[in-house]
Amino acid sequence: MSHPERDTRLSIVDAAERHFREIGYQKTTVADIAKSLRMSPANVYRFFESKKAINEAVLARYKGELEAVLRGIADGPGSAAFRLREMLLAANRINEARFADQVRMQEMVCAAMEESWDAIIGHIERFDAVLRHVVAQGVETAEFRAVDPGAATRCIRTAMIRFHHPLLMAQCERMPGPTIGEMIDFLMAGLLRERP
Amino acid sequence: MSHPERDTRLSIVDAAERHFREIGYQKTTVADIAKSLRMSPANVYRFFESKKAINEAVLARYKGELEAVLRGIADGPGSAAFRLREMLLAANRINEARFADQVRMQEMVCAAMEESWDAIIGHIERFDAVLRHVVAQGVETAEFRAVDPGAATRCIRTAMIRFHHPLLMAQCERMPGPTIGEMIDFLMAGLLRERP
Structure with missing residues (x-):
């Protein structure tokens, strides 16, 4: 893609994100997005085949940011347990800031869950990959038990769903505990070798 | 409540359950339920102040059945780990049979999540109580570590939400693993004392 084309693509994603956040995913049309950029809808369609594809690009950007933070922690200093804990906390913090109490943002996630399942699976697989890298290091150095x-990793991701899933975070807020700290401690107890 | 009154109450709950399963919670009216029993709506309102209260009674019956199964396992034979595992599997099996792929049943749960949060909290607290009883026994006999x-219990219940929550079971089916067996093994590793 040439520079001007990349710039146009980016400004479409920016405009779409603004519309989805302010007006809502369902109520926004491709024509609205085009109009805000003083573009024809046909020009938008040169870059994205559907509103669904634009939503995927908006969410891919969010997910890319989260994944970059997680990779930074994975490649940073500290024991495997320390880095794993920091990653699980960061995923909660970033998704909470972005999605909790943000009905419009949740609408984008709902739409993706209905229309863009492959994109969600892709994100889960990259999330798992970066977690698995740290879990495997902990197993190699015998900091963790000899787990697979x-x-x-799949168990940890699934156990944490209430703290990471953009829709569940809000729904589960009124449920009786645990705190995210208690949950991570509990999962770590299953990973760490017992101290004599 | 006298016997005839209890019978009337029960037949209202039965009729409502049939309607909710077949027509759906949203589309069913109290008048429909009354009509199917050749009763006046006013007579139904003598027993239940609203459709919401009838839904709570239908779901309370389901939950009561599940809780009785869990209590039976808790009070039965076997190690704490064995009984805990059986309870977590039973909750999955019973909710899966009742709610998975049953859009009408899920609609009842959705309505309860919006309208009857106290009833849901009540169920969660009873679910926790029966689990906690077995976890505490495992701690007392030193089968489990000295956890609180x-x-x-709150961590186990939250970690298992993908396998127990009537709405998540269906949504998460297409997510990459773990199996419920892998998940329970992982949680048990955090509870059981390491064998030398």
Whole structure:
């Protein structure tokens, strides 16, 4: 893609994000997005085949930011347990700031869950990959028990769903505990070797 | 409540359940339920102040059945780990049979989540109580580590939400693993004392 084309693509994603946040995903049309950019809808369609594809690009950007933070922690200093804990906290913090109490943002996630399942699976697989990398390091250095890193990662991700899933975070707020700290401690107890 | 009154109450709950399952919660009116029993709506309102209250009674019956199964396992034979595992599997099996792929049943749960949060909290608290009883026994006999039974129970219940929550079971089916068996094994590793 040439520079001007990349710039146009980016400004479409920016305009769409603004509309989805302010007006809502369902109420926004491709014509609205085009109009705000003083563009024809046909020009938008040169870059994105549907509103669904634009939503995927908006969400891909959010997910890309989260994944970059997680990779930064994974590649940073500290024990495997420390980095795993920081990653699980960061995913909660970033998704909470972005989605909790933000009905419009949740609408975008709902639409993606209905229309863009492959994109969601892609995100889950990248999330798992960065977690698994740290779990595998902890197993290699015998900081963790000899668990299967793939299975342990899927269990940790699933156990944390109430703290990471953009829609559940809000729904579960009124449920009786645990705190995210208690939950991570509990999961770590299953990973760490017992101290004599 | 006298016998005839109890019978009337029960037949209202039965009729409502049939309607909710077949026509859906939203589309069913109190008048429909009354009509199917050859009763006046006013007579139904003598027993239930609203459709919401009838839904709570239908769901309370389901939850009562599940809770009785869990209490039976808790009070039955076997190690704490065995009984805990059986309880987590039973809750999945019973909710899966009742709610998975049953859009009408899920509609009843959705309505309860919006209108009857106290009833849901009540169920969660009873679910926690029966789990906590077994976790505490495992701690007392030193089968489990010296965890706080209350906190550990809340973590287990939250970690299992993808396998127990009537709405998530269906949504999460297409997500990459773990199996319920892998998940329970992972949680048990955090509870059980390490064998030398």
